[in-house]
Amino acid sequence: MVSQLTVSERQFALVILGLLAMCGLAMAAGGRGDPMGAQGFVVLIYAVGFAFVVMAGLYAPEPDDSRLSRYYDDPTKVGIVLTMIWAVIGMGFGVWVASLLAWPNLTFDAAWASFGRLRPVHTSGVIFGFGGNALIATSFHVLQRTSRARLADQFSPWFVLIGYNLFCVVAASGYLLGVTQSKEYAEPEWYADIWLVIVWVVYFLLYIRTLMRRQEPHIYVANWYYMAFILVVAVLHIVNNLAMPVSLSHAKSYSLFSGVQDAMTQWWYGHNAVAFFLTAGFLGMMYYYMPKRAGRPIFSYRLSIISFWGITFLYMWAGSHHLHYTALPHWVQTLGMTFSVMLLVPSWASAGNALATLNGAWHKVRDDATLRFMMVAAVFYGLSTFEGSFMAIRPVNSLSHYTDWTVGHVHAGALGWVAMITFGSIYALVPWMWKRQAMYSPKLVEVHFWLALAGTIVYVFAMWNSGIIQGLMWRTYNDGGTLAYSFIDSLVAMHPYYIARAFGGLLFLAGAIVGSINVWMTIRASRLEAAAGADADLPARPAGAVVAGE
Amino acid sequence: MSSYTGKPDPVTGRATTGHEWNGIEELETPIPRLVFFFLGAAFLFAVICWILYPTWPLVWSYTRGVLGTDQRSVVTRQVEEAAAERSAWTARVMDESPADVAADPALMRLVNEAGHTLFVDNCAACHGTRATGGLGFPNLTAKAWLWGDGSPEAIEETIRIGINSTNDDTRASQMLAFGRDGVLDTQKIDAVVAYVRSLSGLKPAAGDDAARIEAGRQVFADNCASCHGEEAKGNRDLGAPDLTDANWLYGSDAYSVFTTVYGGRQGHMPHWGARLSPLDTRILALYVHGLTRPAQ
Numbered sequence: 001m002v003s004q005l006t007v008s009e010r011q012f013a014l015v016i017l018g019l020l021a022m023c024g025l026a027m028a029a030g031g032r033g034d035p036m037g038a039q040g041f042v043v044l045i046y047a048v049g050f051a052f053v054v055m056a057g058l059y060a061p062e063p064d065d066s067r068l069s070r071y072y073d074d075p076t077k078v079g080i081v082l083t084m085i086w087a088v089i090g091m092g093f094g095v096w097v098a099s100l101l102a103w104p105n106l107t108f109d110a111a112w113a114s115f116g117r118l119r120p121v122h123t124s125g126v127i128f129g130f131g132g133n134a135l136i137a138t139s140f141h142v143l144q145r146t147s148r149a150r151l152a153d154q155f156s157p158w159f160v161l162i163g164y165n166l167f168c169v170v171a172a173s174g175y176l177l178g179v180t181q182s183k184e185y186a187e188p189e190w191y192a193d194i195w196l197v198i199v200w201v202v203y204f205l206l207y208i209r210t211l212m213r214r215q216e217p218h219i220y221v222a223n224w225y226y227m228a229f230i231l232v233v234a235v236l237h238i239v240n241n242l243a244m245p246v247s248l249s250h251a252k253s254y255s256l257f258s259g260v261q262d263a264m265t266q267w268w269y270g271h272n273a274v275a276f277f278l279t280a281g282f283l284g285m286m287y288y289y290m291p292k293r294a295g296r297p298i299f300s301y302r303l304s305i306i307s308f309w310g311i312t313f314l315y316m317w318a319g320s321h322h323l324h325y326t327a328l329p330h331w332v333q334t335l336g337m338t339f340s341v342m343l344l345v346p347s348w349a350s351a352g353n354a355l356a357t358l359n360g361a362w363h364k365v366r367d368d369a370t371l372r373f374m375m376v377a378a379v380f381y382g383l384s385t386f387e388g389s390f391m392a393i394r395p396v397n398s399l400s401h402y403t404d405w406t407v408g409h410v411h412a413g414a415l416g417w418v419a420m421i422t423f424g425s426i427y428a429l430v431p432w433m434w435k436r437q438a439m440y441s442p443k444l445v446e447v448h449f450w451l452a453l454a455g456t457i458v459y460v461f462a463m464w465n466s467g468i469i470q471g472l473m474w475r476t477y478n479d480g481g482t483l484a485y486s487f488i489d490s491l492v493a494m495h496p497y498y499i500a501r502a503f504g505g506l507l508f509l510a511g512a513i514v515g516s517i518n519v520w521m522t523i524r525a526s527r528l529e530a531a532a533g534a535d536a537d538l539p540a541r542p543a544g545a546v547v548a549g550e
Numbered sequence: 551m552s553s554y555t556g557k558p559d560p561v562t563g564r565a566t567t568g569h570e571w572n573g574i575e576e577l578e579t580p581i582p583r584l585v586f587f588f589l590g591a592a593f594l595f596a597v598i599c600w601i602l603y604p605t606w607p608l609v610w611s612y613t614r615g616v617l618g619t620d621q622r623s624v625v626t627r628q629v630e631e632a633a634a635e636r637s638a639w640t641a642r643v644m645d646e647s648p649a650d651v652a653a654d655p656a657l658m659r660l661v662n663e664a665g666h667t668l669f670v671d672n673c674a675a676c677h678g679t680r681a682t683g684g685l686g687f688p689n690l691t692a693k694a695w696l697w698g699d700g701s702p703e704a705i706e707e708t709i710r711i712g713i714n715s716t717n718d719d720t721r722a723s724q725m726l727a728f729g730r731d732g733v734l735d736t737q738k739i740d741a742v743v744a745y746v747r748s749l750s751g752l753k754p755a756a757g758d759d760a761a762r763i764e765a766g767r768q769v770f771a772d773n774c775a776s777c778h779g780e781e782a783k784g785n786r787d788l789g790a791p792d793l794t795d796a797n798w799l800y801g802s803d804a805y806s807v808f809t810t811v812y813g814g815r816q817g818h819m820p821h822w823g824a825r826l827s828p829l830d831t832r833i834l835a836l837y838v839h840g841l842t843r844p845a846q
Contacts, residue, residue, distance in 0.1 A: 145571070145572040146571040146572055146574070148572070216569070216571060217569070218569050220569075220571040220574065221576075288574065291574045292572075292573065292574060296561070297559055297566055297574070297575035297576055297577050298574065298575070298576040298577060299577055299579055300576070300577055300578075300579035300580070300581065301567050301576035301577065301578065301579075302578075302579070302580060302581050303579070303581055303582075303585070304576070306581060306585070325621060325625075329604070329612070330603065330604045330619075330620050330621045330622075331603075331604035331605050331606065331607065331612040331613070333621070334599055334600070334603045334604060334605040334615075335605055335606070337599065338595070338596035338599045338600065338605070339596070341592055341595055341596060342589075342592040342593060342595075342596055344588075344592060345585065345588045345589045345592050348588075349581075349585050352582075352585075356579075359561060359562065360561030360562070478660070478663040478664065478667075479660065479663070480636060480639055480660035480663055480664055481632055481635050481636040482636065482660075482663060482664035482667060482668075483664075483667045484663070484667065485667065486666070486667045486669075486670030486671045486674070486679075487670075487671055488670050488671075488674060488679060489670065
């Protein structure tokens with residue numbers, strides 16, 4: 001990896017890592033007695049660790065200039081490995097917190113093992129660790145292939161990937177130390193947020209610069225979505241995290257917003273994180289890997305256009321449906337509800353466009369678990385967007401809100417859509433990246449598919465049942481007009497579903513582990529072969545000539 | 551994009567747009583009419599909602615909607631209506647004497663339904679969902695009252711002001727730390743523990759012979775009787791428990807009783823007057839008053 005960087009790029013990397021290490025040292029020294037200090041050591045160790053990696057390859061010979069006529073896939077390869085590592089970490093923590101709900105004594109009386117600290121490790125681990133790395137890795141791949149251009153430079157992809165993972169590591173370790181902004185899906189504190197802004201601006205510039213070099217007259221749909229993902233997440237992240245630190249040596253900060261404005265900003269962020277991180281980005285993934293794997297043209301270009309603009313325009317208004325029947329003014333709730341309902345149309349248009357693309361390739365869906373992952377993802381995308389619009393209707397929300405139904409809805413989207421499209425894309429991408437005919441074991445892909453599908457269904461059905469029972473119990477009255485059930489009654493009713501949910505999550509985690517082994521064995525086979533010199537005489541690929549197969 | 555530039559797709563017969571990205575093409579399929587229909591239907595739904603409900607922000611105000619509704623007034627009205635509906639029986643609970651309410655089985659059925667939910671939501675964290683208590687928390691079904699005569703009025707007062715709480719009128723009691731504060735030495739504590747345990751007929755611990763129990767009687771009379779009474783029957787004005795019955799708030803084995811005498815005790819119950827309405831407090835008092843020991 002390092003040997004593909006020029007010597008001056010390696011030196012520049014060392015300078016950046018040195019600056020980062022100094023930041024970490026300053027945090028560790030200045031933040032003594034505060035969680036900031038421990039966070040500083042995390043940064044320091046991370047930076048020094050990567051500095052050793054760079055130094056180990058510092059004196060390798062300069063890379064051949066011919067590399068510039070090929071796509072730059074090293075960051076994508078590392079990104080895929082990181083995606084699988086974060087999948088196992090994030091989903092593992094998910095099973096852990098699900099078990100905590102079923103068996104609350106599992107905290108071992110340790111503060112770091114309490115639900116409130118582990119839960120964000122799970123959510124950030126899967127959304128940012130697993131989802132974010134998958135988006136970065138695939139976006140680099142899709143961007144180059146659909147632009148027929150190499151990434152604009154060699155340093156910034158690494159800065160984006162490694163910098164982004166530093167954010168994830170600082171966030172997760174901070175949660176265990178009790179560091180949080182208490183904003184859902186925006187828990188990391190100010191120093192991590194500032195770092196992510198820097199990383200994200202570099203990501204945005206890299207994407208734009210590469211697009212500007214494209215050899216294609218038109219920008220492919222997938223890139224619209226990736227661009228929307230990068231641009232809007234930057235806006236959301238910056239606005240929602242505006243905060244004043246207590247001091248430069250303290251982890252704690254106070255939001256610039258307060259009261260209902262804070263709630264509205266948070267859920268404008270939260271809902272659009274679902275829209276632009278978990279939907280737009282992964283639609284970009286789907287628009288490349290699904291037609292590629294199916295060998296079919298996109299069903300309708302026009303449908304792509306209205307879906308894209310419908311989704312980007314309508315989602316922005318929908319966040320207030322998270323605050324129905326709260327102190328938020330009624331008019332904001334009505335706006336959020338109506339835009340959420342209209343949002344269903346472009347969402348289903350996208351899902352329909354994806355499924356109709358498979359016309360003429362359904363026999364492949366039957367035989368190929370990789371393509372089936374993507375097909376099921378599109379189905380779950382349609383299901384969860386319908387459910388989301390439905391739950392945004394105020395009277396429906398009065399039953400569903402604060403119940404496990406919300407949790408079930410989120411996981412129909414997160415497991416069924418986000419994770420399935422990611423695994424499908426990774427199974428398509430890994431053999432291309434490591435120059436293999438297929439995955440190490442297509443049978444294991446099949447095993448993973450059924451584990452993932454079974455896990456999702458068990459999970460979602462358990463939470464639907466639990467949530468609706470819970471919601472109904474909370475609103476059941478005695479003859480005398482008083483509440484029929486206490487809160488503990490509803491907990492007792494939910495317990496069997498909590499066990500079922502933990503089991504469903506365990507199945508899904510097992511699938512991710514099977515997938516990780518399969519990916520690893522595929523990479524290993526490629527390396528063994530390379531070591532044996534079996535593909536030493538593969539012809540070099542001029543950039544323009546690479547067309548089919550990836 | 552309407553002009554044909556690409557080649558026809560063999561499966562659908564439709565033309566492609568003529569663009570190609572690393573092998574991916576797009577078809578010139580027109581947008582299905584169904585999409586426009588649903589777009590129109592969803593927009594219509596939205597417009598109807600916008601007309602009916604408060605929706606669009608204006609400069610200083612917002613559109614009010616023709617229904618003239620607003621969530622704050624709606625919820626206020628619903629709460630008032632529900633309270634009015636309940637007043638058919640809640641008015642009687644508040645107006646009649648607790649004894650009269652307790653004597654009316656039809657009324658007590660409603661009180662107990664409401665009381666159970668209130669109890670489990672507010673009291674069960676300490677007293678347990680079946681009100682049987684636990685270590686340090688009294689069993690409310692045992693009728694072994696620490697304060698007052700066990701009447702609904704006395705229970706209501708305890709709920710309202712709490713025990714050793716932050717309320718100014720709180721019921722206050724404390725058992726001294728006889729051992730830790732050096733009032734009694736270990737030998738005397740052992741003696742008084744043996745004596746107290748003998749009062750309720752517990753099996754004597756190792757070494758609790760007649761002489762020790764007899765020595766304990768004197769220790770008790772000198773140190774404990776002022777609160778617990780000569781007969782050790784307790785004092786419900788001071789919150790001092792009856793030591794002759796089978797109820798043991800902090801455990802009945804010799805070690806637990808020793809710990810109690812050595813380190814003292816001071817139980818705590820929050821005052822609920824600021825949190826529960828007078829009606830809910832009365833319902834809880836009647837409910838607790840009517841509790842009976844659950845079948846084992």
